[in-house]
Amino acid sequence: MIAIIRQGVNEKQIDSLITWLESQNLSVHLSKGEFTTILGLVGDTSKIDIELLENLEIVEKVKRISEPFKSANRKFHPNDSIIDVSGVKIGGDNFALIAGPCSVESEAQIIDIAKRVKASGASLLRGGAFKPRTSPYDFQGLQADGLELLKLAKRETGMPIVSEIMNTNHLELFEDVDLIQVGARNMQNFELLKELGKINKPILLKRGLANTMKEWLMSAEYIMAGGNENIILCERGIRTFETYTRNTLDLSAVPMLKELSHLPIIVDPSHASGISRLVKPMALASTACGAHGLMIEVHNDPKNALCDGAQSLTPAEFDDVAKSVEKIREVTAL
Amino acid sequence: MIAIIRQGVNEKQIDSLITWLESQNLSVHLSKGEFTTILGLVGDTSKIDIELLENLEIVEKVKRISEPFKSANRKFHPNDSIIDVSGVKIGGDNFALIAGPCSVESEAQIIDIAKRVKASGASLLRGGAFKPRTSPYDFQGLQADGLELLKLAKRETGMPIVSEIMNTNHLELFEDVDLIQVGARNMQNFELLKELGKINKPILLKRGLANTMKEWLMSAEYIMAGGNENIILCERGIRTFETYTRNTLDLSAVPMLKELSHLPIIVDPSHASGISRLVKPMALASTACGAHGLMIEVHNDPKNALCDGAQSLTPAEFDDVAKSVEKIREVTAL
Amino acid sequence: MIAIIRQGVNEKQIDSLITWLESQNLSVHLSKGEFTTILGLVGDTSKIDIELLENLEIVEKVKRISEPFKSANRKFHPNDSIIDVSGVKIGGDNFALIAGPCSVESEAQIIDIAKRVKASGASLLRGGAFKPRTSPYDFQGLQADGLELLKLAKRETGMPIVSEIMNTNHLELFEDVDLIQVGARNMQNFELLKELGKINKPILLKRGLANTMKEWLMSAEYIMAGGNENIILCERGIRTFETYTRNTLDLSAVPMLKELSHLPIIVDPSHASGISRLVKPMALASTACGAHGLMIEVHNDPKNALCDGAQSLTPAEFDDVAKSVEKIREVTAL
Amino acid sequence: MIAIIRQGVNEKQIDSLITWLESQNLSVHLSKGEFTTILGLVGDTSKIDIELLENLEIVEKVKRISEPFKSANRKFHPNDSIIDVSGVKIGGDNFALIAGPCSVESEAQIIDIAKRVKASGASLLRGGAFKPRTSPYDFQGLQADGLELLKLAKRETGMPIVSEIMNTNHLELFEDVDLIQVGARNMQNFELLKELGKINKPILLKRGLANTMKEWLMSAEYIMAGGNENIILCERGIRTFETYTRNTLDLSAVPMLKELSHLPIIVDPSHASGISRLVKPMALASTACGAHGLMIEVHNDPKNALCDGAQSLTPAEFDDVAKSVEKIREVTAL
Secondary structure (H helix, E strand, O other), X not given: OEEEEOOOOOHHHHHHHHHHHHHOOOEEEEEEOOOOEEEEEEOOOOOOOHHHXXXXXXXXXXXXXXXXXXXXXXXXXXXXXXXXXXOEEEEOOEOEEEEEOOEOOOHHHHHHHHHHHHHOOOOEEEOEOOOOXXXXXXXXXXXXXXXXXXXXXXXXXXXXXXEEEOOHHHHHHHOOOOEEEEOHHHOOOHHHHHHHOOOOOOEEEEOOOOOOHHHHHHHHHHHHHOOOOOEEEEEOOEOOOOOOOOOEOOOOHHHHHXXXXXXXXXXXXXXXXXXXXXXXXXXXXXXXXXXXXEEEEXXXXXXXXXXXXXXOEOHHHHHHHHHHHHHHHHHHOO | OEEEEOXXXXXHHHHHHHHHXXXXXXXXXXXXXXXXXXXXXXXXXXXXXXXHHHOOXXXXXXXXXXXXOOOOEOOOOOOOOOEEEOOEEEEOOEOEEEEEOOEOOXXXXXXXXXXXXXXXXXXXXXXXXXXXOOOOOOOOOOOHHHHHHHHHHHXXXXXXXXXXXXXXXXXXXXXXXXXXXXXXXXXXXXXXXXXXXXXXXXXEEEOOOOOOHHHHHHHHHHHHHOOOOOEEEEEOOXXXXXXXXXXXXXXXXXXXXXXXXXXXEEEOHHHHHOOHHHHHHHHHHHHHOOOOEEEEEEOOXXXXXXXXXXXXXXXXXXXXXXXXXXXXXHXXXX | OEEEEOOOOOHHHHHHHHHHHHHOOOEEEEEEOOOOEEEEEEOOOOOOOHXXXXXXXXXXXXXXXXXXXXXXXXXXXXXOOOEEXXXXXXXXXXXXXXXXXXXXXXXXXXXXXXXXXXXXXXXXXXXXXXXXXXXXXXXXXXXXXXXXXXXXXXXXXXXXXXXXXXXXXXXXXXXXXXXXXXXXXXXXXXXXXXXXXXXXXXXXEEOOOXXXXXXXXXXXXXXXXXXXXXXXXXXOOEOOOOOOOOOEOOOOHHHHHHHHEOOOEEEOHHHXXXXXXXXXXXXXXXXXXXXXXXXXXXXXXXXXXXXXXXHOEOHHHHHHHHHHHHHHHHHHHO | XXXXXXXXXXXXXXXHHHHHHHHOOOEEEEEEOOOOEEEEEEOOOOOOOHHHHHOOOOEEEEEOOOOOOOOOXXXXXXXXXXXXXXXXXXXXXXXXXXXXXOEOOXXXXXXXXXXXXXXXXXXXXXXXXXXXXXXXXXXXXXXXXXXXHHHHHHHHHXXXXXXXXXXXXXXXXXXOOOEEEEOHHHOOOHHHHHHHHOOOOOEEEEOOOOOOHHHHHHHHHHHHHOOOOOEEEEEOOEOOOOOOOOOEOOOOHHHHHHHHEOOOEXXXXXXXXXXXXXHHXXXXXXXXXXXXXXXXXXXXXXXXXXXXXXXXXXXXXXXXXXXXXXHHHHHHHO
């Protein structure tokens, strides 16, 4: 950590700051320039509140040099984490296709889709039961009933299931859900993250709509600090000024995060653009740049879907995507 | 609502769409151009799921013409809403200064600050008890104890109190809090919003870090749809590419929202920049463009504050800001 | 084009607006709702100034339905444009690798790099002579001398050359440059675009730092409106709030633009992140989602490069990327 | 400047880097931590190319501590610059109202507007002759004829005139223009900036659509490095995700820039929102937070304006704004 001292501060003030910093178990190196004096702080700065320091009158700016995340940091855990979701491995060399409808709508719907995406190579079934919708007047999901239908589909097909949680009060309902999703809007719902840190179930942590990779890893750190290290990151597009696509899929995040962290990273190409025609090219691109998996919306009748039909593939389209993804995997695995 | 039909669609398909739309209680007007066919949908479209429509194969794009918010919309409620916070009115011609520390730290601290900001003209006391922090290693607030200290300060000074809620489970703890704040990171925590719609207490709804005014008003709509119409909006800066300031305070939102909605709108100039030197100029600017109030961080010892000290004013600085704000008010009220 | 009429406007005013619109050769369809009255304008609206209309007192908002670009629009030119750059074809099924240094530095450097990238499969040689740098104190390029060295390399290797123009006054100097690049910062330098519309040479139009796809296509339209239809688009990353990468590469723009326009679209994975380690994964991703080519920075001695060395590949690294790209091409071409 | 050394680099490599840095006239301070080694570089780093350094294999990251701008930096020029525009002073305690139409349209129009805005207190007349329009099909301004009409209005009223330049070739035409405007889209047209550095006329430098304050000051630095120090900055809104307003006016930039730089800063509240109803509140806010002036669009017949009528005030509305601004000035000057 670097603290830049304000111009015109006298030696005595600097000495007193150094003494205080050393009392925080940091060792301090002083660099004096003509216009700038800098303190280099060495030691465990991850637990220092940067604003506390910045707010001292004699300090102009503080810059963190080491990353503020520790458990999620590849520097301290050089090997890839491999997350086991009820037998399906994600991370390292393990690639997983997660597929299913935006919303669970009926027993027939979810079982039909589950069978078809499994046949095409999906290893996990997704389905929304609790739906975060911008408008209170939009369909909010089948809720607890939706989770029951998902479990039926799991019994029928043997596929582990993935669904989004929106409230710590619902945790009990999610006991048989194999991978609990934290949606983009809840990425910084710290109360929820803390609760998820206390359980021992894999968490799929989606990137917030306008969150940096650093904030995203800090949210993973919230869960990990509680003791649950089973985290899979999911890139799903960020908010920019562009309007043709709903969000801008940030694929550079895939190789960047693989460098910064040991956690697996998958991509959701369906939500990012909101346009089903873009799902295939973006699924191939995600695979080509090294994602550990894909989460794709599939609906047996997209034009009558109760939610986000515009971005859903039909099972036949998903089959085509899955085959092409497999071919890209063969090339990049070489 | 406008539905633009894809090129090459035949008359029969369009007729069948029109029939379906009419069955949804909408009347439909057809415009045929050389390159584009458009359907104008008239009626109550606020409860139509826009994605449901967009996802029909023959539809290219759907554009909403009327705003999707109703209860918060000035069109349907032309008069300013005035919110009564335990006797302090906000909205219309009523202006309120809310002041206090980022975090409640001790009885002595909160009572001292409360007395001093009251003397300078603040009518509501703010103080954080539950703190949303990016890092799990940063100070998380005194929590329930912090709320107790706030209530002590209320008894001592008679000022109504404002504090942030982060979890529906804490609602009981907030029974004596006069104005419940929903923070930026929870603006789209829809589960929380729904619960707040069931109570009858004023809500201070901060704008999300990267949320549009429309989404913000939709979040107000979530609370109002539940029956609680006592909402005050609070602009606190949005995320942009700029790095000198922590966020970009969007003051145009003040006159824009006053046009779109009847709800009062206040400004938090402390969080937006994260720099205490910018609080005064931005407080004056907020007042000049018509805000119904200000929320300002004040700490008796900013350089030893446990949280966000860098953006806090001293009580003396706050007194100076309050006096200048009052002068601007005199001018703009003419 | 849709014009939404303000509430409370009387029939006479609407009639007079309709009469005026019809005099502009548009036919008008009227939709009257309880809360909203809408005019649908049909005909050639591409030459209507949208702000002119929006500014009438009785009009609340105007929404364009058809795209404002015509020459660049796939609707009116369904077949892929194939651009011929001195014998190298780009667009349709033709894929091109463009490689070379950020800045031309010396005869030995440019000729060495040219030979090596050609051997690895590059078909065009890039090299900066005029360099747009944020700071006036940074290296500004060898300018006219740089162009001369590029031409030497062209004579030596037979590769057509690409270089960036920054000033209409330099047009003469670019006479032997085969593909003239317009950089991100000049994407809306309309005076430059107009001049390039008058020549008959292929133009590589980079996307502006914070420009939408629509604005980008409008800039292409500026050149095409002047008569020069030889345009290749180049995605190079957009500005967002993320800080780990310099820019956010918007790969969804590739399939989206292929739908909107007939012009070829290539990707520059070097500038987007500013990190050489990300060039390979992003090059593969760009290829997988359908780009018509790649522009990659290669330097024989990146650590002593005068400009942007941090994002340059060595010739050996480029060779590896080129081979992997070729394999992805084989898979996606199936 | 701080260079962070990559993990695992050996002492010899670090020594050789230090030797090289010292040969660049920098003195180097070494800080060794358990996980991080940092070099503090002291001396004149403003002319060091940051990418050159970052690109060395052993370097992980480079952070600039001092600002890269020198001539525009308040640290080196503590007193406010006051720019004299043909007798009208801007900067320090001098406040100026600049008013006039988006486009000059006719002699009658410009003279009428000039007289009326002068009567209301404007001290400079603005008028667009060369107009940067997103679409090649939109009105491009009267060009040279427009400048002639502006000069007529200047002769008639004695007001100095302001107009936008888009091309270095037009410099001669601007000889009698008192304040030359560089528009947002040309803020990083470095060729234009260099030419403007060679003349001795005041320059009004608008902020780019998506440019940081640092880049903006670097563009000022381009002009100043050439010898022309007569620069006035103009905030005009930045691009964000918000859609109700065309751009987001960044008023925090006003006090922030006054701290960073000695150059005067004015605000254009008309372009930022694109909505005339927001001009008054934002003009008052700009004044309240310390702007040195305002640039406001005024048109005698906004609904028939050839350009940007939607954001223009009538002369009567401008008179009202000018009076209110004056009252705010009286309060803030105390």
